[in-house]
Amino acid sequence: CIYYFCVMASPPPPPDPFFTLRPHTGTITCVQYVYIDDKSLILSGTSSGELAIWDLALKRQCWTQKCQNDLLSVACTISIEKKSVLSLQKGGEVKIWDIEKNEVDICFTTPNPGFCGFSLLPDNTAIALADKDFGKINIFNCSSGK
Numbered sequence: 001c002i003y004y005f006c007v008m009a010s011p012p013p014p015p016d017p018f019f020t021l022r023p024h025t026g027t028i029t030c031v032q033y034v035y036i037d038d039k040s041l042i043l044s045g046t047s048s049g050e051l052a053i054w055d056l057a058l059k060r061q062c063w064t065q066k067c068q069n070d071l072l073s074v075a076c077t078i079s080i081e082k083k084s085v086l087s088l089q090k091g092g093e094v095k096i097w098d099i100e101k102n103e104v105d106i107c108f109t110t111p112n113p114g115f116c117g118f119s120l121l122p123d124n125t126a127i128a129l130a131d132k133d134f135g136k137i138n139i140f141n142c143s144s145g146k
Contacts, residue, residue: 021054021061026070030117034076036083043085045071051087053099063099073117077124077142086127086142088118094127096142108145110138 026048034041040056049067051074054060063085070090077084077096084105085097092113096106114132121128121139129138140146 019059021059025050029071030073032074032076036076041076043074043076045074045087047071049089051085051097053085063102065097065102067095069093072113072115075118075120075127077120086118086120088113088129094118094140094145106142106145108140110140 021042021044026046028044029047030043030045032043034043041062042054042056043052044054045051045067047070049069049071051065051067051071052061053063055062065087067087067089071087072090073088075086077086082105083099085099087095087097088110089095090113092110094106094108094110095104097103098105110129112131112133114130116130116132118127118129120126124142126139126141129140130136131138
């Protein structure tokens with residue numbers, strides 16, 4: 001009698017990361033890739049409220065801010081006038097940060113943001129945000145918060 005044993009081949013291990021960006025506090029809750037001024041950047045936000053921009057060429061943070069609540073979503077806008085980062089916090093607070101001045105330019109609170117992120121409309125003038133209690137999508141003007 002000849003017995004054949006089938007040896008199940010193990011799947012290959014996952015690849016090692018090209019590099020890892022580590023100096024965050026808290027769990028990372030949102031990440032977005034952006035390309036500004038010929039630079040590849042990563043925006044990230046954490047459960048401890050840290051908002052950061054990472055320069056991928058340098059593999060280092062080049063801008064950070066501390067928010068009061070967990071961050072649910074981040075986005076970046078670029079216009080001729082300025083470069084801004086938008087953040088959505090767990091309590092529904094939307095902040096539009098002027099990167100060059102390193103300060104909050106506009107701040108407003110949205111009702112019932114849920115745990116979805118937001119989407120910046122293509123013209124960078126408004127955000128679309130899910131409403132967790134009523135099954136709606138609310139559109140807010142980035143200039144006025146209304």
